[in-house]
Amino acid sequence: MTNEGARGPRLRQVPEGDDRERLVCPECEFIAYENPKNVVGSVPIHEGKVLLCRRAIEPRRGYWTLPAGFMELGETFAEGAMREAYEEARAELVMGDLIGIYSVTHIGQEHIFYRSTFRSSTPHVAPGIESLDVGFFSFDEALALDLAFPTIRYALTDHLALPQAGPFAPVERRLGPAKPREPKEA
Amino acid sequence: MTNEGARGPRLRQVPEGDDRERLVCPECEFIAYENPKNVVGSVPIHEGKVLLCRRAIEPRRGYWTLPAGFMELGETFAEGAMREAYEEARAELVMGDLIGIYSVTHIGQEHIFYRSTFRSSTPHVAPGIESLDVGFFSFDEALALDLAFPTIRYALTDHLALPQAGPFAPVERRLGPAKPREPKEA
Numbered sequence: 001m002t003n004e005g006a007r008g009p010r011l012r013q014v015p016e017g018d019d020r021e022r023l024v025c026p027e028c029e030f031i032a033y034e035n036p037k038n039v040v041g042s043v044p045i046h047e048g049k050v051l052l053c054r055r056a057i058e059p060r061r062g063y064w065t066l067p068a069g070f071m072e073l074g075e076t077f078a079e080g081a082m083r084e085a086y087e088e089a090r091a092e093l094v095m096g097d098l099i100g101i102y103s104v105t106h107i108g109q110e111h112i113f114y115r116s117t118f119r120s121s122t123p124h125v126a127p128g129i130e131s132l133d134v135g136f137f138s139f140d141e142a143l144a145l146d147l148a149f150p151t152i153r154y155a156l157t158d159h160l161a162l163p164q165a166g167p168f169a170p171v172e173r174r175l176g177p178a179k180p181r182e183p184k185e186a
Numbered sequence: 187m188t189n190e191g192a193r194g195p196r197l198r199q200v201p202e203g204d205d206r207e208r209l210v211c212p213e214c215e216f217i218a219y220e221n222p223k224n225v226v227g228s229v230p231i232h233e234g235k236v237l238l239c240r241r242a243i244e245p246r247r248g249y250w251t252l253p254a255g256f257m258e259l260g261e262t263f264a265e266g267a268m269r270e271a272y273e274e275a276r277a278e279l280v281m282g283d284l285i286g287i288y289s290v291t292h293i294g295q296e297h298i299f300y301r302s303t304f305r306s307s308t309p310h311v312a313p314g315i316e317s318l319d320v321g322f323f324s325f326d327e328a329l330a331l332d333l334a335f336p337t338i339r340y341a342l343t344d345h346l347a348l349p350q351a352g353p354f355a356p357v358e359r360r361l362g363p364a365k366p367r368e369p370k371e372a
Binding site (some may be wrong): 007008009018027028029030032033034035036037038054070071072073074075076077078079081096097098100103105108110166167168169170172174177 | 193194195206211213214215216218219220221222223224256257258259260261262263264265283284287289291294296352353354355356358360362363364
């Protein structure tokens, strides 16, 4: 018997053959390996302006963000960024160069941003279910808005700082602490 | 009561507020979100030769591989690739340019490879617990070996094909099928 308040993988144990603690469920023995999750998105540009979405969901409801979200099985980074732009802004994008890889280690996320353009020269955008509003902004306007997450600001400023045309190396940033491991004696 | 053979998240359900099936545990209600996992590695070069490891573990025990493995919480892509090289070959590396991002969609993995060099001009390498043997090979020799995974071959050939010095855009490849989703009516 378990309480409603204490279910699922919740015991910290080092599984056999492993060398660090994982969360294990005492009822079903499931090991919840926690690896970083990828959040994929882009900086969509049309006539020098950038598409932003105002979040309809927590965290950071009401704040502005670039279209981005958790990568799903079966897609590449670029395909995930395309899907998210359609879900959040009904935007049909073409992915360009990879701008940045931001390791947000305190929440176990990798935020990966591309440059993107629109399939149509007269793009149609509209709020998806996770957005209150969507719109195009100059970069000056965008950087003055209440942006949802630090990586949104980095993607915008790294886009501006990188050459207009590639190839270039993506910017790699760490946004949280390293979790030092305790190595087992070999 | 459950059988030993049927435990953990195993029911396919669409959780409330979600739009695709996830694996749910009927005992503890844990939802096992399956997002792609990152495998980070590198092509370590010393005097024109590449460091390879012969795998001591399944899958592909006995085959040759580049040092690479699952990214852990708290590290960047490059830090994960450094850690894996130390675990598998006791190699102390410095990460260089990002060579490739390979989406191995049929197993839900992203394989990410850097170029790397050695901290020391006279590098010491030795098999870690997951390696039977380690050694330096010319690229011709390396490509003639029984390599463990297709992405190892891509990392080697993409390294050779890319310019000697960056910046350049990483190669992005899909190695498995897309899993088309069934969108819910909005």
